[in-house]
Amino acid sequence: MISFHDISKGFSGVPVLRRVSFAVAEGHTLGLVGENGAGKSTLMNILGGNLQPDGGSMLLAGQPYAPRHPTEAGRHGLAFIHQELNLFANLSIAENIFLTAFPRWGPFPFIDRTTLRVQTAGLLQQVGLDLPPETPVERLSAGERQLVEIAKALSQNARLIILDEPSTSLSARETVILFALIDRLRARGISMIYISHALDDVLRLCDDIVVLRDGERVGAGPRAQFTSERMISLMVGRSLNRLFPERASQPLHEPGRAELPLSPKIRAAQQRRPTHQRFMVPMRVAENVETTQEVLLEVSHLSQPGIIRDISLVLHRGEILGLSGLMGAGRSELARILFGLDPCARGEIRLKGSSISGRSPKWRIQRGLAFLTENRREEGLCMESAIADNIALVSLGQHTRPPLGFLDFPKLRQAVSNIRNAVRLTATVRDEQPVKTLSGGNQQKVVLAKWLLSQPEVLILDEPTRGVDVGAKYEVYQLINELAERGAGVLIISSELEELIGLCDRILVMGRGEIRDELNREEFNRERILRAALCDSVTP
Amino acid sequence: MAILKRLMLSEYLVLFLSVLYFVALAPFTPGFATFDNCGNLLATLLPLFVVAMGLTFVLITGGIDLSVTSIIALTSVAGAATLNSSTGWLAGSSLAIPVGIAVMLLIGGAVGLWNGLAIAKFRMPPFIVTLTTMMFVSGLAIWLTQSKNINHLPAAFNALGGKTWVAFFITAALAVVAHVMLSRSRWGRWLYAVGHNARASLISGVPVAGVTVSAYVASGVLAALASVIYTGQAETGSPVMGQRILLDIIGATVIGGTSLFGGKGKVLWTLFGVLFIKLMDNSLNLLDLSYFSIMMVKGGVILFAALMDSMRNQVLVAA
Numbered sequence: 001m002i003s004f005h006d007i008s009k010g011f012s013g014v015p016v017l018r019r020v021s022f023a024v025a026e027g028h029t030l031g032l033v034g035e036n037g038a039g040k041s042t043l044m045n046i047l048g049g050n051l052q053p054d055g056g057s058m059l060l061a062g063q064p065y066a067p068r069h070p071t072e073a074g075r076h077g078l079a080f081i082h083q084e085l086n087l088f089a090n091l092s093i094a095e096n097i098f099l100t101a102f103p104r105w106g107p108f109p110f111i112d113r114t115t116l117r118v119q120t121a122g123l124l125q126q127v128g129l130d131l132p133p134e135t136p137v138e139r140l141s142a143g144e145r146q147l148v149e150i151a152k153a154l155s156q157n158a159r160l161i162i163l164d165e166p167s168t169s170l171s172a173r174e175t176v177i178l179f180a181l182i183d184r185l186r187a188r189g190i191s192m193i194y195i196s197h198a199l200d201d202v203l204r205l206c207d208d209i210v211v212l213r214d215g216e217r218v219g220a221g222p223r224a225q226f227t228s229e230r231m232i233s234l235m236v237g238r239s240l241n242r243l244f245p246e247r248a249s250q251p252l253h254e255p256g257r258a259e260l261p262l263s264p265k266i267r268a269a270q271q272r273r274p275t276h277q278r279f280m281v282p283m284r285v286a287e288n289v290e291t292t293q294e295v296l297l298e299v300s301h302l303s304q305p306g307i308i309r310d311i312s313l314v315l316h317r318g319e320i321l322g323l324s325g326l327m328g329a330g331r332s333e334l335a336r337i338l339f340g341l342d343p344c345a346r347g348e349i350r351l352k353g354s355s356i357s358g359r360s361p362k363w364r365i366q367r368g369l370a371f372l373t374e375n376r377r378e379e380g381l382c383m384e385s386a387i388a389d390n391i392a393l394v395s396l397g398q399h400t401r402p403p404l405g406f407l408d409f410p411k412l413r414q415a416v417s418n419i420r421n422a423v424r425l426t427a428t429v430r431d432e433q434p435v436k437t438l439s440g441g442n443q444q445k446v447v448l449a450k451w452l453l454s455q456p457e458v459l460i461l462d463e464p465t466r467g468v469d470v471g472a473k474y475e476v477y478q479l480i481n482e483l484a485e486r487g488a489g490v491l492i493i494s495s496e497l498e499e500l501i502g503l504c505d506r507i508l509v510m511g512r513g514e515i516r517d518e519l520n521r522e523e524f525n526r527e528r529i530l531r532a533a534l535c536d537s538v539t540p
Numbered sequence: 541m542a543i544l545k546r547l548m549l550s551e552y553l554v555l556f557l558s559v560l561y562f563v564a565l566a567p568f569t570p571g572f573a574t575f576d577n578c579g580n581l582l583a584t585l586l587p588l589f590v591v592a593m594g595l596t597f598v599l600i601t602g603g604i605d606l607s608v609t610s611i612i613a614l615t616s617v618a619g620a621a622t623l624n625s626s627t628g629w630l631a632g633s634s635l636a637i638p639v640g641i642a643v644m645l646l647i648g649g650a651v652g653l654w655n656g657l658a659i660a661k662f663r664m665p666p667f668i669v670t671l672t673t674m675m676f677v678s679g680l681a682i683w684l685t686q687s688k689n690i691n692h693l694p695a696a697f698n699a700l701g702g703k704t705w706v707a708f709f710i711t712a713a714l715a716v717v718a719h720v721m722l723s724r725s726r727w728g729r730w731l732y733a734v735g736h737n738a739r740a741s742l743i744s745g746v747p748v749a750g751v752t753v754s755a756y757v758a759s760g761v762l763a764a765l766a767s768v769i770y771t772g773q774a775e776t777g778s779p780v781m782g783q784r785i786l787l788d789i790i791g792a793t794v795i796g797g798t799s800l801f802g803g804k805g806k807v808l809w810t811l812f813g814v815l816f817i818k819l820m821d822n823s824l825n826l827l828d829l830s831y832f833s834i835m836m837v838k839g840g841v842i843l844f845a846a847l848m849d850s851m852r853n854q855v856l857v858a859a
Contacts (some may be wrong), residue, residue, distance in 0.1 A: 011715040341743065343596050365745040382736030384803055393733055393744045396726040450744065 001158055001191040002047070002065070007056035008476040009042055009215075014043045017215040019056065024160070024208070029182065031206030031223075033199065034532070035235050035497075040195055044162055047193075048080055049073040061159075077152030080162045087137045087145055094120035094133035097152045123151040127181055143174025152179065161185070162193045167201060179205060197326055197534050199228040211235060232534070235330045236526045293317075295353075296489035297458045299338065301346030307333045311347070315458060315489040320480060322504035323493045325533050330513035331493045332374055335460045338491075339371040340364050351458060365394060370456035372447055374463040374493070380447040381435050388416045388431035389491040390446050394454040415453060423449045424475050441472025448479060458498040459483065462493045477503055497526055509533050545763040546832035548852050554796055554845075555625060556810035560818055569826050577822065583704045585818045586711040588768040588785065589811055591795045593718045594762030596810045597755040599793060600722075602735040602802025603659060603666035604758060605762040608789060610678035611651050611763040612770060612782035615644040617681050619767065620777020627690075637697050644764045650675060652760020656753030674786075681779040690777035701772025716767065719807040731755060735802030791838070816845075 003023035009016050017039045024030045045051040047058070058065045060076055067073045073080075075273050087096050094116050096300050102117040121471065127147045137145060146166055153161050163182075167175045182205055185192065196202050202209060209226050211219035211234040217225075219234040220255035233409030297315040302308060308330045315321050323331045336342040338349060340361045349357050356364050360372075373379040381390055392399070392412055399415060401408040416431060423445040429438060435446055444464065462482070465473045480503060494500050500507050501524050509517040509532040519525065519531035547556060566573040591608050598605040623630055623640030630636040651673060658669045701707050722728040730751045733741040742748045770781055796813025798805030820841055822836045 013831040124586070339743070347774070360746055360747075361743060371743060373743060376739075379739050382733055382740055382803070385732065385736050389729065389732070393729070394744065396729055400726060405726070407726060407729070409724075454745075 001028070001061060003059045004043070005057050007053045007058070007060070009039075009046060009051065009054050015215055017045045017046075017053070020212070020215070020217050021056075022217060023219050024191050024193060027186065027189040029194055029205055032193055032195045032211035032212065033197070033202055033231055033235065035211065036213040037214075037496075040212055041164075042215075043212070044080070044164065044193075046136070047073070047162065048078065074156060077159035078162065079156060079158035079160070081146065081149045081166060082152065082164050086491075087148060089138035090136065092134045092136055092150055093124070093131065093151075096137055096148060097123060097155050101155075102212060108113035119155070120151075123155055124148075126154060127151045128177060141171075141174065143170040143178065146170065146174075146178060147181065150185075157415055158190065160191045160193070160387060162195070164195045164377065165197065166194075166197055167196065172207075175201075180301075191371060199231050199534055202540045203228060218263040220248075228284070232527055232530055235372065236530060243377035272274070274283060274339075297338075297352070297491070298350040298353075300348050302337065302344055302349065304333075304342070304344045304346075305339060306335065306513075307342075311515055313508060313515065315491055317457075317489055318484050318487050319506065320484045320490045320492060320504045322507040323491060323508055323510060324497060324500055324529055325510035325516075326496070329510040329533065331510050332462050334510070334512075335371065335373075335462050335491070335493060338460060339369065341371075345442075346391040354461065365454060368455070368457035370394075370451035370454060370459045372451060372459070372461045372464055376443055376447050376467075377430055381443060383436040384434055386432045387420070387425075387429065387435055387438070387446055388413070390435050391416045391419060391449045391453060394450050398454075416449075419449045420445075421454045423452065423479060425449065439468040439469065439472075441469050441476075444468050444476060445472065448476065452479075454485075456488065458491070460491045460493075464492065465494070465496070465499060500529075501526070541598070545855060546589075548848075548855055549811065550822065551797065552808065552812070553848070553852070554816055557845075558812065558816045561816070561819055562637035565823050569823050572823055572826055579636060579704060579824070581775065581818055581822050584822075585814055586704070586707045587701070587766040587773070588792065588818065589814045590711055590714055590766035591667075591782075591785075592789050592796075592810045592814050593807055594714065594759030594792050595789055596758045596805045596807060597718075597722075597731060598666075599798045599800060600731050600735045600802060600805040601752055601754065601755045602738070604670060604790075604800070605652075605655065605759045606667070606670040606786065607651060607655060607677060608742070608763040608766075609782040610674040610676075610681065610785045610848070611648050611760055612650070612767040613681040613779050614677050614684075615647050615764040615767040616771045616781040617685050617690055618647050619644040619771060619776045620693060621685075622691055623694060623776070624692045625694055625712060626692040628692075637694060640697065641768055645761055646769060648758070648760040648762075650758050650765070652757040652763075653753065656756035659756065660749040660752040678779075678783070685777075685779045687779060691775070693771070693775055693777070695787025696728065698772045698775045701769035702775065707772070707806050709770045710765070710769065715790050715807055715811065718762075722807060725750070727754070732803055735799075735804070739842070763808050788817055788821070791842045791859075795842060797849065 001024045003021075004023050007017055007021070008019055012111060020039070020043060022030075032040055032043075042051065047067075049070045049072050052066075052068070062506060065076065067076065088099070091099070097120055098116060103109065103112045103119065105112050117133050124131060124133065127150050129144060129147045131140075131144070131149070137148065140148065150161070155302040166178060170178060177203070182192065182194070194202060196208055199514050203226065206223055208218060208222055209220070209231070211231055213235055219231070246509075294317040296317050297313075297316050299311055299313045302311040302339060311334060312319070323334070325331050333342065337344045340356070340359055340363075344357075347357075348355055351364065351367055351369060354367075356367065356369075382393070392415075393408075395415070396407065399408050399412040401405060401411075413431075425445045426442055429442065435443055438446065444467075448464075464480070465476050480490055480492070492500065492503060505521050505531060507519045507524065508515050509519070509529050511533050517528065519528065547553060550556070562573075571577050586725065591612065595608060599654045620628075622643045622721075623631075623636040625631050625636075628636060628640075630639055654669050655666075655673055658664050659666050675782055699706055700710065730741070730746050733744070733746055734748050734751050737746050767781065771777055774781070792813040793805070794800060794813070795808050795816055796809035797813070798809055798813075817838075820838060821834065823838055829837070
């Protein structure tokens with residue numbers, strides 16, 4: 001049906017796909033698996049005409065195939081069904097299916113409603129969706145929407161359907177319906193590429209399996225050659241060659257560098273130590289025994305229906321705790337609940353021993369909580385306003401002058417200048433510059449600076465290095481290390497497993513809103529983490 | 541070219557344009573550059589500046605307040621009803637004036653509070669909330685008075701607006717307070733932050749709802765203060781006071797450089813914008829143009845100012 005020959009693609013010099021070759025046989029379903037960043041999406045973007053390959057070629061039904069544009073892929077009979085569906089919620093099922101090809105009244109520009117309804121009803125019957133064609137899509141569940149997407153693909157006479165993580169947002173029942181439909185489609189001779197992290201589903205549904213790792217094809221063959229164990233070890237089998245700061249082995253403070261601010265209590269604790277140790281990072285295990293026992297954040301039996309279930313965790317002083325899991329596992333949702341942005345039905349959150357459940361984010365910030373969100377453009381920064389204003393925003397209250405409480409500008413400027421040195425913001429940028437003019441890495445440092453200025457004791461960092469270049473990543477890791485060394489508790493959410501393994505003292509693995517596994521530093525093991533996060537077919 | 545560019549980028553651009561306009565039109569406009577006329581100009585400029593200050597706060601948060609003129613009308617008649625010396629509730633009492641003014645400010649603040657709560661707590665769009673408030677409140681002012689003016693206001697009250705130097709000091713004091721609050725207080729910073737990005741502000745611990753409500757309350761109170769000056773100038777409480785000036789208020793604020801999209805604005809800019817609008821108004825009146833032709837010219841000039849602003853932004857982006 002379709003074959004890939006030596007497809008290569010790089011982004012700004014970094015290879016994402018390296019000479020990937022495989023073929024989908026006519027009428028077969030091929031399972032494509034690999035970790036986040038293995039190159040699956042890039043490959044599918046090339047197939048769909050969103051990206052052009054740097055090298056290699058594709059053959060579609062024996063003919064050379066090189067789409068320049070997504071509509072070209074559609075004309076060739078390819079249909080993509082994405083994780084985030086592309087339906088118009090305000091339109092009806094029929095309108096969504098025929099949006100680009102409404103049946104018309106002969107030569108007139110009027111829609112032939114009768115034909116539209118009949119054709120839609122036929123398609124819906126094929127996908128097993130028993131709903132009137134006029135139903136607005138906004139009333140459908142995620143699974144029903146997926147079926148509408150497939151009906152749309154069928155209406156366009158798709159010969160190859162690409163399903164990207166189709167089961168993640170579905171309930172168990174919906175998944176069963178979807179799988180039955182996939183079986184029926186296969187029986188009709190439609191070829192499919194099925195991308196999923198749910199390896200059991202892949203084994204069950206697919207005729208052939210291809211495993212990608214770091215942009216290379218590391219395994220391919222008929223289903224019989226695979227087990228989920230084998231797939232995981234193929235996906236994982238890579239040496240850690242990323243740059244991570246060595247924990248606890250380098251000078252904390254290069255001479256002349258500004259100190260990270262921490263709460264007075266921690267500072268006092270530090271001053272009790274011999275002076276020379278404030279400039280050398282003490283060996284964690286030896287020095288911090290008494291501090292790592294102190295619980296900063298304690299979460300017990302936190303539940304919110306449909307979001308998270310019975311989450312309990314503790315974060316100690318000086319600890320870096322990682323939260324691993326796939327997209328949609330409930331990690332960011334948990335963070336938002338911890339910070340008071342979203343409600344939770346049951347359970348309790350205690351910060352330094354006192355309950356903070358039901359309190360506003362403002363109240364939590366004042367008690368030492370900080371939250372770096374995963375999307376810094378929408379939630380982290382005021383993109384149009386100055387760097388200095390962004391950094392100062394959380395801590396304005398600490399920089400006022402009595403008796404009227406107006407801002408103490410010299411003090412504020414000094415504080416901002418100290419903190420921007422501490423986070424190593426590029427020296428050439430001016431404080432008055434709008435944040436939007438900065439690179440991703442510098443923007444993230446501004447968000448970090450903003451939170452560090454408020455002297456937090458517990459930091460929740462959601463994807464702290466997303467969209468940050470490699471050099472700045474290293475610096476962010478150093479900052480996180482320093483914070484922990486100096487007594488803060490850090491909860492990191494990250495989709496990059498290396499990042500967590502490189503940084504954390506302990507890793508919790510989440511899946512479907514639950515904590516699935518807990519690993520201490522000496523037990524860190526990519527396979528075990530991946531397995532806890534991945535291996536869950538929702539079908540019974 | 542470099543000078544032109546610097547001028548374009550300067551925050552005093554509107555002031556320069558105003559001066560330029562004045563100098564250019566003075567020879568052709570009879571009685572424009574006279575002492576008397578400048579006094580008149582100042583007298584009409586002051587109350588407009590006071591309302592526009594309030595609108596500046598609201599615009600900085602990314603909202604809009606269309607109800608200010610209706611607040612002027614309602615507080616004008618409510619104040620007059622309280623303190624007039626013939627039928628007033630407190631006629632003749634020495635408390636009449638302070639209580640009358642307090643009533644005006646309270647009403648202004650209360651209407652602002654309603655706007656703010658509806659917008660911040662019930663999450664309704666500012667345009668709809670303040671538009672409907674305007675309809676209701678201006679209707680209320682006319683209904684309460686059966687469309688009649690309330691006269692016989694005490695001379696001491698009329699002096700607050702009628703004597704331009706008194707109004708000047710009141711306005712100057714308000715402007716200084718507003719400027720300091722915006723530029724030096726935590727509240728001012730919060731106002732800008734909410735206008736730039738309300739979500740990020742909330743996560744950064746800014747009490748977004750409170751800040752939003754306070755901006756509308758400030759706008760309501762400042763509209764009431766402007767009403768004190770207008771009512772004093774007119775020596776009568778009128779239920780249609782300020783009916784025609786809504787576009788002047790918004791136009792002046794926006795010409796000054798305050799952004800309709802929030803996050804940007806200064807009291808000083810608003811002063812320049814008000815000065816520019818008033819100069820234009822005054823000169824066109826002196827040229828004996830009709831109300832309608834004045835409207836046409838004003839529309840053109842405001843459009844031109846908006847064009848300048850967008851060009852300025854492009855230069856800024858390129859720089």
